[in-house]
Amino acid sequence: MENKTPNTSIECSVKQCQNHCGDKDYCALNTVRIATHEPNPTVCQCVDCESFVKKTSETNA
Template sequence: MDVNSSIGCRVTECQYHAGDSQHCTLDKIMVGKIESYSSKSEDTDCESFKPKEETAF
């Protein structure tokens, strides 16, 4: 698993989280809007998120 030091991440439940390092393993991520107009961070979402297979919801 290659760590992408350009993408920080604290979401350990994501399949692409880099384990002990607070980074992502993807080459790039897609950020999308939750609201029709985004004016604050709460209006956006990481669309590249994929839960780890062992995570039960």
């Protein structure tokens, strides 16, 4: 059973991330690192959460 505490200062809808709170669209971390993979970012798609960790699900439901 996961028991994560949502950080209501960090909204996130990336349910595939290990740090996501599942039924609540928040991150469970205290802080996250945001960065860009572009030399000159112009739109939000250029920006990434570098704290993302791929969820390893025991049940593949």
